[in-house]
Amino acid sequence: MAAPEEQDLTQEQTEKLLQFQDLTGIESMDQCRHTLEQHNWNIEAAVQDRLNEQEGVPSVFNPPPSRPLQVNTADHRIYSYVVSRPQPRGLLGWGYYLIMLPFRFTYYTILDIFRFALRFIRPDPRSRVTDPVGDIVSFMHSFEEKYGRAHPVFYQGTYSQALNDAKRELRFLLVYLHGDDHQDSDEFCRNTLCAPEVISLINTRMLFWACSTNKPEGYRVSQALRENTYPFLAMIMLKDRRMTVVGRLEGLIQPDDLINQLTFIMDANQTYLVSERLEREERNQTQVLRQQQDEAYLASLRADQEKERKKREERERKRRKEEEVQQQKLAEERRRRNLQEEKEKKLECLPPEPSPDDPESVKIIFKLPNDSRVERRFHFSQSLTVIHDFLFSLKESPEKFQIEANFPRRVLPCVPSEEWPNPPTLQEAGLSHTEVLFVQDLTDE
Helix, strand or coil: CCCHHHCCCCHHHHHHHHHHHHHHCCCCHHHHHHHHHHCCCCHHHHHHHHHHHHHCCCECCECCCCCCCCCCHHHCCCEEEECCCCCCCHHHHHHHHHHHHHHHHHHHHHHHHHHHHHHHHCCCHHHCCCCHHHHHHHHHHHHHHHHCCCCCCCCCCCHHHHHHHHHHHCCEEEEEEECCCCCCHHHHHHHHHCCHHHHHHHHHHEEEEEEECCCHHHHHHHHHHCCCCCCEEEEEEEECCEEEEEEEEECCCCHHHHHHHHHHHHHHHHHHHHHHHHHHHHHHHHHHHHHHHHHHHHHHHHHHHHHHHHHHHHHHHHHHHHHHHHHHHHHHHHHHHHHHHHHHHHHHHCCCCCCCCCCCEEEEEEECCCCCEEEEEEECCCEHHHHHHHHHHCCCCCCCEEEEECCCCEECCCCCCCCCCCCCECCCCCCCCEEEEEEEECCCC
């Protein structure tokens, strides 16, 4: 997880930051970012400078006052093997050497002065790497044209890609820097590097990356590894979770000697690869176990969440049902209250009951749906609506009802309708002085 101060990085810079951390093993994100910023986010130059520091060569941004010593692998430092040029033998050899010494000294002195002065006039074009893969392919083609196709398998990619693959595959990486102008380069390539036994060893035991120091990509690697002479070989591997130079071979080395030196370096450091491979397998197993535990935890969490969701839904359903029941109760109470108020109004509006002696009065016996009976007198001139209002005002009467007569059997039009906008009077309805009417409940219809 990136630190807060890394939130302003672009996606490309973030990817480079994570890749640089993976290649170098630096745990501090701040240190990784600081190193990349020093190299203008050039990850290859940053990785090479980091390897340079691990090798014991000073960083270009923090040079120490003196050059550190090269020591052996037992002290966790670099195994260095340098083959010196043979000394002249015999009187003739020493005579030739002494005669050529002033000319050789003068030539190399003038050449160094010229190169030094040229830097102020025109920057070294090798310092700008524009096509690193093209530099590798170009060197491969020139090598095959000069020495043939029988050679170790070249890694066809950049130096950083080779480091990354060697780290990922837990393999040794052999780096060869070719000095085109050096007098021993031609013999080394022709007789040593292309020897069948050397090819077999390199192809079966390690990755092989090579480039000319006249190419920008090779020159940049040369600046990181700081070779002293040519031919130059460096063995790099993952050691203590970092890509580390564990061996340097310099000078014109013979095939058998090269095989012995490479084998010695690999045997001395094989335990680190075995240990790293075991640690990686353990990390993978731990990661798989953690992933399984996380999946089990997530499955359990999802099950718990599903149970909680169902409980919430059940509680919500009960709450809505309770609210609905409560609303229904309140609505029912309001309806009953309104109905009671309407009954009371109807009762208050009823005309007074006529006396039994009134010849225009009608005695009506009502049979209610609950089998109870109610009697009351009405006037012949009164509308059937009065009968309906009287029954409606009774507590025992249903909310909706109709009034029926038996002889003849008919429904009395007590409420206004299309057929009877104005209900008839009792006399118009054909009622006699004494009547029995039936109240039919229509509430459920």
